[in-house]
Amino acid sequence: MESNEAGSMLRDAGLRVTAPRLAALEALGDHSHATVDEVYERVATGLPGTSLQAMYVVLAALTGAGLVRRIEPAGSAARYELRIGDNHHHVVCSLCGAVEDVDCVVGEAPCLMPSHTSGYLVQTAEVTFWGLCPACRALETGDDAVASVPAAAPHDQPVRS
Ligand SMILES: [Zn+2]
Ligand SMILES: [Zn+2]
Ligand SMILES: [Zn+2]
Numbered sequence: 001m002e003s004n005e006a007g008s009m010l011r012d013a014g015l016r017v018t019a020p021r022l023a024a025l026e027a028l029g030d031h032s033h034a035t036v037d038e039v040y041e042r043v044a045t046g047l048p049g050t051s052l053q054a055m056y057v058v059l060a061a062l063t064g065a066g067l068v069r070r071i072e073p074a075g076s077a078a079r080y081e082l083r084i085g086d087n088h089h090h091v092v093c094s095l096c097g098a099v100e101d102v103d104c105v106v107g108e109a110p111c112l113m114p115s116h117t118s119g120y121l122v123q124t125a126e127v128t129f130w131g132l133c134p135a136c137r138a139l140e141t142g143d144d145a146v147a148s149v150p151a152a153a154p155h156d157q158p159v160r161s
Contacts, residue, residue, distance in 0.1 A: 001025060001026050001029030001030075001082075003022055003026065006021075006022045006025040006026055006029075007022060009025060009067055010022070010025070010067070013065040013066065013067050014065070015061065015062075015065050015067075019047060020043065020047060020050050020054055020055070020058045021058055021061070021062065023042075023043035023046060023047050023050075024039055024043060024055065024058045024059060024062060025062065025067070025068075025082070027039045027042040027043050028068065028080055028081060028082045029082060030042070032081045032082065032083065032101070033071070033079040033080070033081050033090075033099040033100075034079060034080055034081075035077045035078065035079055035080075036052065036055050036056055036059055036077070036078065036080075037052065037077070039055055039059065039080065040052045040055040043055065059080055062080075063080070066084065067082070067084070068080050068081065068082060068084070069081050069082075069083065069084045071090060071099075073090065073092045073097070073099065073128055074128075075097070076092070076097050076099075079099060081101075083101060086103075086104065086107075087104040087107070087108055087109045087111060087124070088101050088102065088103055088104055089101075089102050089103075089104060089105075089111070089126070089127040089128065089129065090102065090128055090129070091128075091129040091130070091131060092128055092129070092130055092131075093130075093131065093132055093133035093136055094130045094131065094132065095132060095133070095136040095139075095140075096133060096135070096136055098133045098135070098136075100133075102129060105127075109123060109124040109125065110122050110123060110124050110125040111125045111127055112125040112127065113125075
């Protein structure tokens with residue numbers, strides 16, 4: 001992301017344009033689903049005056065202004081991303097914690113409607129798909145080729161020649 005693009009995002013959201021905010025937006029543009037630590041690592045060299053604590057404050061402000069979405073898969077530190085407003089979901093690796101986007105099954109919130117809502121007006125459903133990422137699948141089976149095998153490939157068929 002260009003600085004001027006990040007700057008107009010901030011201005012459009014009514015936030016003052018500051019170097020740490022610009023740097024955080026640019027870092028998230030390069031690396032989605034980053035933790036605060038990861039954002040800090042990316043901005044620290046260009047912004048020697050910043051701190052991890054400052055990045056917590058910056059990301060909270062960006063999240064509060066709706067520029068950044070915060071997700072927190074169970075057992076993981078909070079992660080931040082710029083992809084907002086499309087009700088997309090996530091698939092998380094239960095071994096290494098890798099996170100990828102998956103499009104919303106129906107494309108809008110709430111993606112799922114419970115059969116009984118106890119009188120609540122349901123507005124969103126946050127769906128997390130759990131599984132093994134390609135790298136962990138390859139480790140688990142000791143087979144590098146598994147990463148390119150479709151998930152539905154039959155593994156139980158005897159091989160005949
Ligand atoms: Zn994994
Ligand atoms: Zn995402
Ligand atoms: Zn959905």
